[in-house]
Amino acid sequence: MDEDSIYKALDLTMPWAVGLVITKRENKINVCPVTFQVISSIYEKPYVVCIGLSNTNYTLETILKTKEFTYAYPSIKQLKDTLFSGTVSGRNMNKISKTSFEFTKASKISSPHLNGAIVNFECKLDHAYRLERFTIVVGKIVHAQFDRYKKIEKLQKIYALGDFDYGVIEKINVIQSSRT
Numbered sequence: 001m002d003e004d005s006i007y008k009a010l011d012l013t014m015p016w017a018v019g020l021v022i023t024k025r026e027n028k029i030n031v032c033p034v035t036f037q038v039i040s041s042i043y044e045k046p047y048v049v050c051i052g053l054s055n056t057n058y059t060l061e062t063i064l065k066t067k068e069f070t071y072a073y074p075s076i077k078q079l080k081d082t083l084f085s086g087t088v089s090g091r092n093m094n095k096i097s098k099t100s101f102e103f104t105k106a107s108k109i110s111s112p113h114l115n116g117a118i119v120n121f122e123c124k125l126d127h128a129y130r131l132e133r134f135t136i137v138v139g140k141i142v143h144a145q146f147d148r149y150k151k152i153e154k155l156q157k158i159y160a161l162g163d164f165d166y167g168v169i170e171k172i173n174v175i176q177s178s179r180t
């Protein structure tokens with residue numbers, strides 16, 4: 001199978017959830033949206049977040065230096081700021097100052113939580129596997145933050161739908177509620 005058809009086949013795996021990697025370096029907060037991400041299942045411990053970051057990415061450089069990051073799922077209300085953050089690098093500018101993102105101190109690491117996100121995971125770097133053009137970062141989740149008293153709108157995450165379309169999943173049809 002050639003690269004072109006693999007590209008087309010990958011499109012069939014969408015929608016992909018959009019996550020936001022939050023880092024802090026010398027007191028500067030930076031954010032980087034990612035779709036190359038997977039979160040561990042509830043069945044296997046330790047709980048981890050795996051993200052694929054381009055080797056030229058400032059966020060990768062920061063994580064390798066600070067050994068920690070926050071991984072958040074921004075809500076659909078944060079769509080514009082999330083997408084904007086993926087078009088500029090924190091290496092050259094303070095991108096947060098151009099967004100309305102607000103943050104709260106985390107409990108176990110120095111990168112903060114994103115206010116208004118569906119959930120924030122505090123992660124400590126466990127492994128970094130460098131490949132040709134990107135690095136798979138595995139972060140062990142040391143703390144999770146979400147609003148226990150609010151109805152959690154888990155489908156209000158941002159999804160990449162393909163062709164640079166982004167949206168929410170409005171309706172799910174439950175077909176079966178058990179494994180047998």
Ligand SMILES: Cc1cc2nc3c(=O)[nH]c(=O)nc-3n(C[C@H](O)[C@H](O)[C@H](O)COP(=O)(O)O)c2cc1C
Nearest residue numbers: 032033034035036052053054058059086088089090
């Ligand atoms: C929706 C979206 C998803 C993205 N997914 C990834 C990704 O999975 N991995 C990656 O390295 N870059 C991804 N990018 C690009 C980075 O967010 C972008 O290069 C960003 O400017 C890097 O910022 P930094 O240099 O401050 O870390 C994505 C961008 C957008 C808008």
